[in-house]
Amino acid sequence: MKPRRFRQSLAVLAAGSMLVTLAACGGSQPTGPSDSQESSGVDAASAGATLWGLTGGSEPALRSSLKRWNSAHSDQQIAAEWFANDAYKEKIRTSIGSGNSPTLIYSWGGGTLADYVADDAVIDLGDQLKPALDRVFESVVDTGRVNGDIYAVPMNQSQPIVLYYNKKLFEEAGISVPSTYAELLDAVETFKSQDVIPIALAGQSVWPELMYIEYLVDRIGGPEVFDAVLAGEQGAWSDPAIVEALTKIQELVDAGAFGEGFASTSADGGGDTALVYTGRAAMVLQGAWVYPNFLKNAPEFMEAGKLGYAPFPAVKGGSGDEANLVGNPSNYWSVSAAASEEEQQVAIDYLLAETYSKENVQDFLEIGTVPPLKGIEDEVAAADESGYLPFVYDMIKSAPHFQLSWDQALPPDQAQALLDNLSKIFLGQITPQQFVDAMNATL
DSSP: OOOHHHHHHHHHHHTTSSOOEEOTTTTOOEEOSSSOOEEOSSOTTTOSEEEEEESSTTHHHHHHHHHHHHHHOTTSOEEEEEEOHHHHHHHHHHHHHTTOOOSEEEEOOHHHHHHHHHTTOBOOOHHHHHHHHTTBOHHHHGGGEETTEEOOEEOSOBEEEEEEEEHHHHHHHTOOOOOBHHHHHHHHHHHHHTTOEEEEOOGGGOGGGHHHHHHHHHHHHOTHHHHHHHTTOTTGGGOHHHHHHHHHHHHHHHTTTTOSOGGGOOTTTTHHHHHHHTTSEEEEEEEGGGHHHHHHHOHHHHHTTOEEEEOOOBOTTOOSOTTOEEEESOOEEEEBTTSOHHHHHHHHHHHHHHTTOHHHHHHHHHTTOBOOBTTOHHHHHHHOSSSHHHHHHHHHHHOSOEEEOHHHHSOHHHHHHHHHHHHHHHTTSSOHHHHHHHHHTTO
């Protein structure tokens, strides 16, 4: 049975505070119903600092945090505006380019953050935020580093990619959840023979396909393989681990792992997760951000304890650590270099006081998400009787490496080429070698 806190979060979801239409940002953030903005009610002209937040996802927790801060700091008010994902991405690029960005800049780290740093658009936060960052898992802090310095600090839940599955279907099939790639292939054959889609995949959205190449490359060759790509090393995409991962992806497609309709399945509105809780698919590889979707859209399924979760399978003979994670270590706040010193100080004071406060941790746990903080085992366990939150927390805590989603880690032009060519791999339109050649040309 779901703990009471999750019942409360469902009421929030139903009221519209947490929206579940997914958009491609490293496969992460839910968006609002439109691309319109919404003001917080605090006058930006007289506020001590400003921020722009995203609708959906962790929005309820962020709103609570701002309300606490503004109630206690009449002389350091923070004005917020809320945007749907796509509208935000377009507006933030324009505003930073013109020097009119909010004081607090929301991002995913990675290639975009590196661009901000190269353009002197954000300030180094390492010295001032160190007392707070000491509480955060180092693998998550690292995504906010550029050239060794910290320009962005984690500000919400950690979002690893998890293998979710329908327990009832596995019980009926008489098989165990796959822990190796070979076992995954066997499970595909079993479910296909029973007219069940083995793995739901939102191929129309494309970004969910990234999860397979990210995990397979890491399991086969370790994080160093993609590190070489990020470093722009010539021919980095030719690494044998990448070729093998692409070959395995096409092996899964040819085996019928994703069913015949995966290319027309969308992540918007949770089309892939719906296949799992309705019993049409046995598994789905998705980010931790979809768990609230299950809670909201399939309460009876969740009440009955039918949702299972597991790490991505290991690859026999691979050199990558099986505890490594891919996904979104967190979302991040940076502080604008264009803001005045007074505005910057308000932003920093807010980050120190609120981002990792006890109240904020509870807010995240109540909506079914886990902040990446050390030493909160008791709070995590108390918030969830089902065991899901402790499972995710242990994954984060134990991860030697947490790779940011590749479409966020890479510069935008390379990220788009990656998505385009990966889609062709899944559709069988190009070979692994053609993928490699195309991506090497982007370096």
